[in-house]
Amino acid sequence: MKTTLRNSCLSLCILALILGLGLTAHAQTPAAAAPATPAAAPPTPTLTPADTELKDAAGKAPATADLAKGDPGGTITGTISDVPAADSKVGVTLPDVANQVGQNKIAVNFVWTLVCGFLVMFMQAGFAMVEAGLCRVKNANHTYMMNFFVYTCGLFAYWILGFAIQMGGAAGNSNLGGLQPLASEHAITLFGKTWGLFGQSGYFLAGHTYDVGVMVIFLFEMVFMDTALTIVTGACAERWKFITFAVTSVIMGALTYPIYGNWAWGAGWLSQLGTNVGLGKGYCDFAGSGVVHAVGGLTALAVCMIVGPRIGKFNRDGSSNPIIGHDVSAVLIGCFILAFGWFGFNPGSTLGASANGNLRIGTIAVATMLAGCTGTLGAIIYMWALKGKPDASMSGNGLLAGLVAITAPSGFVSATNACIIGLVAGVLVCVSCAFVENFMKVDDPVGAISVHGTNGLWGVLSVGLFADGTSNYGGSWNGVTGSVTGLFYGDASQLAAQLIGISTLIGFVFTFSFVINLALEFFIGHRVSVETEVAGLDIPEMGQLGYPEFVFRPEPVMTGA
């Protein structure tokens, strides 16, 4: 008992000692700090008049209690209280505000570019509907699957190689924070000038390209690349082996598209025609009539030649038979989806909405709308006047042709010129479809070669003709001071640069695609067997019908006499 009492007393003493020490220590903290205060306190910063004003503004900012009442008018949300201060004791200073302004600019541009990229990604749905709708029902699953799988093949190829080739040397874009990790362009020196050939950083988005700005430009450029790839699937539909399509798409996403993309957009030699040899502002392709659509269209032409026409398309005398698609409603809805996505394609190509002349996004969007409108008009009036009916599929192609053609000049032309460019494109697509089918004997079920190839080239050319010199994206383009100006506004040298771009598209891109696909013909073979083609590709290639409850009619046999 005595021992227990002693132990209890001892425990109480120890507890009291601990509590006492703790309390003392706690109580002593200010006391200990107090003697040091005069000597150790940070020097009071010298406040500039601006800092004083900022302090006043901070004092007048709405209190938490005011905000807690709600802000239905949005008048007190977003004030100086929301600007982070580097030193909370000092409060918000002028450098803090400047930093926040800079970050806001980049944030606005990031969001703009990403959202536009999301819109472009949605264009895949439009392409799928247009292409599948223009094909026969027995190939619907196969056509939809090509449009679905091209996204995966292209994205993967672009991630492992394509992006590095295209954008690996594209540093310097101030809209997205400079993109300094992308500063490695392989160049050669010819005739005393340095010419960029391909980028060398950004493989797998690893290492120093693990960067916020790089991720934004990757997403945006990737969906553009995928648009180019999906053009080919339509032109070769209804007879293309799925495996060859997949391999071709990987190669196109890794090499064909990125090489030309680098030359035009990634500090390559076409963009240097202005700085190196004084041709306008260098090759100008604002959103990709050449880089995306002509590359896709010309590759489609190369593959279409190799894969050959569908059975029944041409008669023995060379005349052609129309092969009607199964779903005109899917075609027209798909066209509208594409037109919607084009608002990401063209205005998004500013890569920002804030600073560097980017307020032109409204002009670009309107030019895009108008060219689509006049493209549709051109095609409908042409078909109605010449053939007697406002053909639905050509009307859709007219809309797309106008949009394709305005893609390159959209950043440089007025609304009136956009209308002219679109109208020409609408007629051109009808003429070109007839030429490709009747003269070249190339079977393009959806008209992709004419919509994207022919009108992509027309779009590139139209920059050299119609650019009016009023755009000002930070005062220069491709490193040349001034605005892009075409022949009709006084600069013939811009037309020369555009023609060199067109020559490169036909002479290099087409040939490169042709040789690659000829090699694939040797190794894999592009075309399905006769039995598969006639049966429809859905069952033999994909294992199931797109529309299993449809009952097919036997097809008339039209191969020769």
Add this chain to the structure above:
Amino acid sequence: MAANKSQGSYFGLFLAGSTVLCAGIAYFEGGTGKALLALGAIAVVGSLFGFMGIKPLEGKTALKPGPEGMKLVGAAVAALGWVLTLTGIHLTASTGGRIIFALLGIGVSLVGVIYILPAAFNKNAFWKGNSAATERASIAAAAKTTMEHSR
């Protein structure tokens, strides 16, 4: 035989090989990079030869052999036009001269693309062929199969 397991396997090998090959390119400076490059290239080439091995099993296509030399000539003429345009950039300093060279180059390329290549591919095109009767028979058989599938 249309799409099949072998195709899927070789496509997997092709993708894996391409990935390793690109990793080799990315890290080419080091010894590992060079080894990856070689390994990837072997896998890609292996997959292509694998595809070639199963190609004859996939059935007869409607295409007929054409003049291969003419196809290559067409491609060469298309490329020649581009070379002509590039030459023009350095041969003359005048804008007009460069425009003329570019137009010439485009014209030459178009001859290759619009005239020579279609002529090469259409020379022995199946739709011109004399064996239409045979094809009709096979097509009719296939069409019947289509009907059976749909039911």
